[in-house]
Amino acid sequence: MDLLNNLWLGLSVAVSLQNLFYALVGCMVGTLIGVLPGIGPVATIAMLLPITFHLPPTASLIMLAGIYYGAQYGGSTTSILVNLPGEASSVVTCLDGYQMARKGRAGAALSISALGSFFAGTVGTLIIVVFAEPLTRMAQKFGPADYCSLMALGLVAAVVLASGSVLKAIAMVFLGLLFGLIGTDVNTGAQRFTFDIPELSDGIDFAPIAMGLFGIAEIVVNLERRMERSGAIKVSSLWPTREEMRRAIPAAIRGTALGSILGVLPGGGPTLGAFSAYTLEKKLSKHPEEFGKGAVEGVASPESANNAAAQTSFIPMLTLGIPSNAVMALMVGAMIIQGIQPGPEVMTKKPDLFWGMIVSMWIGNLMLVVINLPMIGMWVKLLTVPYRFLAPAILLFCCIGAYSLQNSTFHVLQVGIFGVLGYIFVRLGCEGAPFLLGLVLGPQMEEYFRRAMLLSRGDPMVFLQRPISLGLLIATAVLLILMALPGIKKAREEAFQEEG
Amino acid sequence: MTRFLTKDFLSGLMFIAFGLVALYFGRHLALGTAVRMGPGWVPHMLAYILLGLGFLICLVAFFTVGELVERPKLKPIALVTLGIVLFALMLERTGMVPALAVLVLVASLGGDEFKVIEVIGNIVVLSVLCIIVFKVGLGMNISVIEGVW
Numbered sequence: 172m173d174l175l176n177n178l179w180l181g182l183s184v185a186v187s188l189q190n191l192f193y194a195l196v197g198c199m200v201g202t203l204i205g206v207l208p209g210i211g212p213v214a215t216i217a218m219l220l221p222i223t224f225h226l227p228p229t230a231s232l233i234m235l236a237g238i239y240y241g242a243q244y245g246g247s248t249t250s251i252l253v254n255l256p257g258e259a260s261s262v263v264t265c266l267d268g269y270q271m272a273r274k275g276r277a278g279a280a281l282s283i284s285a286l287g288s289f290f291a292g293t294v295g296t297l298i299i300v301v302f303a304e305p306l307t308r309m310a311q312k313f314g315p316a317d318y319c320s321l322m323a324l325g326l327v328a329a330v331v332l333a334s335g336s337v338l339k340a341i342a343m344v345f346l347g348l349l350f351g352l353i354g355t356d357v358n359t360g361a362q363r364f365t366f367d368i369p370e371l372s373d374g375i376d377f378a379p380i381a382m383g384l385f386g387i388a389e390i391v392v393n394l395e396r397r398m399e400r401s402g403a404i405k406v407s408s409l410w411p412t413r414e415e416m417r418r419a420i421p422a423a424i425r426g427t428a429l430g431s432i433l434g435v436l437p438g439g440g441p442t443l444g445a446f447s448a449y450t451l452e453k454k455l456s457k458h459p460e461e462f463g464k465g466a467v468e469g470v471a472s473p474e475s476a477n478n479a480a481a482q483t484s485f486i487p488m489l490t491l492g493i494p495s496n497a498v499m500a501l502m503v504g505a506m507i508i509q510g511i512q513p514g515p516e517v518m519t520k521k522p523d524l525f526w527g528m529i530v531s532m533w534i535g536n537l538m539l540v541v542i543n544l545p546m547i548g549m550w551v552k553l554l555t556v557p558y559r560f561l562a563p564a565i566l567l568f569c570c571i572g573a574y575s576l577q578n579s580t581f582h583v584l585q586v587g588i589f590g591v592l593g594y595i596f597v598r599l600g601c602e603g604a605p606f607l608l609g610l611v612l613g614p615q616m617e618e619y620f621r622r623a624m625l626l627s628r629g630d631p632m633v634f635l636q637r638p639i640s641l642g643l644l645i646a647t648a649v650l651l652i653l654m655a656l657p658g659i660k661k662a663r664e665e666a667f668q669e670e671g
Numbered sequence: 672m673t674r675f676l677t678k679d680f681l682s683g684l685m686f687i688a689f690g691l692v693a694l695y696f697g698r699h700l701a702l703g704t705a706v707r708m709g710p711g712w713v714p715h716m717l718a719y720i721l722l723g724l725g726f727l728i729c730l731v732a733f734f735t736v737g738e739l740v741e742r743p744k745l746k747p748i749a750l751v752t753l754g755i756v757l758f759a760l761m762l763e764r765t766g767m768v769p770a771l772a773v774l775v776l777v778a779s780l781g782g783d784e785f786k787v788i789e790v791i792g793n794i795v796v797l798s799v800l801c802i803i804v805f806k807v808g809l810g811m812n813i814s815v816i817e818g819v820w
Contacts, residue, residue: 336728338724338728342721345724346689348717349689349714352713358710359709364696395744395747557784559779562778564793566774567797570755570759570774571767571805574762575805575809578812580759583755583758583759587752590755591752594743598678598741599685599740600679601682621708621713625706625707628706629706
């Protein structure tokens, strides 16, 4: 059995003392930022990206992954106890989780969400294990034209599933692609948009950009609004009743299934998974009137869905090298920092890293249940720390992190510049995630585009003649046409309404 | 006037501006041919797409009722940016701790509540934390106070 061999290899890597330690660090940091409103996984991973340069590749990816799914666990704690979403993906958990807490069932809500997340994390990891190999084998048949079309599909899908104006999101993708071109042209050595700044000639570093767009802009927006902190509800017994379990289990299973599917889609991920799962539960329930008043299903299903989606969103990144959301774009960046080119080769050339990371995800999920349930009191205390202590600390870590990339203060200034740009984006209602995806995929996409055109002797028809490429482009076109249809446009706007 | 101050109209203008900037600074990049593309081919293509999308966004915004841009508060963004710039300028000249103190102080002025004792406490805690994590833990080549440590 190949699969068992691979898992065994992964297990032997994941349980090394060093990797266990970094998985624990990642899970702790993830829970921390999940619990704290006002800082998300994108900003945190961007902040820690330079530090991972000092770590071995496997350890650094294990830690960053831990932050991402750890944040899904931590976010629910704040939603349930304070009625404030710790993360975007736990916004819906506020609706019923906080109501359960007000009825004195806070402990039960926390246990259900943690155990549901654990179940979903386990299933999500298994799905990665099963699908990784066939997908990788398929990806190895891809030519340059196919890759180019795959990236186009990924970018368009990311736009469709993002909230807000589609036209603006598409423009943000192109803006990101343009920024990605900054640096020396690989084929000719020409300097593009470098303005004679030596730091830019190696290409623009996207860690400071991500810190600026997500970290700094987030801080400024939070400073503008006065952050109210209400007291957290006390947690009594953690045990759910038998009746609560009976209602939670099927909901968690449905949430896991839906989340797993939505996680794989480009542009999908935890937030979309959680919203869709909540909507589905409300439709299926025999007592839809209970939703919003403390329905157990309204906690179990979205909390399972967001964690399942967090796990399965690794699939396109690990097998094809295509990030499906902003966090995955940063994971691609983390691999590049370590000198690993993400794509189908990772599995064959670095099996220890690949399988080690996957197995560590399951171990991390196990750790998170322990971190989140028995230690809940510690996290609740953290919620009382006011934002005015937190904001300067985040700012400082961004600045020092940016400096440590190449010991250059230019990168610190870059954080500042992109902070201002990110703030403008927020004010104009333009989303940062499509920009970041374009930025990360830009250089590769240009490379594949130019190579495909060279191979076809300048004939753009090559994108339509190769069956794989044609199929992907048709899928892209269908997505775009669907978006323009009035009926679907309206449904999409309604789906995101609850979010705003 | 309010027709022009919607989020959509202004973001359209922003995309047009980025397209024009890219065309201006990319004007010397050779286009090449479709077979052997020069360094300028893709940047020009992207710039024209941005111009087109920008115009389209402006046009749609002009004929629909859109959300107005909120009046920005200048204090937080200005002070946070100032703090980052000062940190960048000071870090190599004065060392980490003085730069950090200035950054925390300036950034704290950007919030609504400012208490001197709290800010000093924050600076002390963060200094200790940064020395432990970056200097001792990661062994970064960075002086704590220039010329002293």
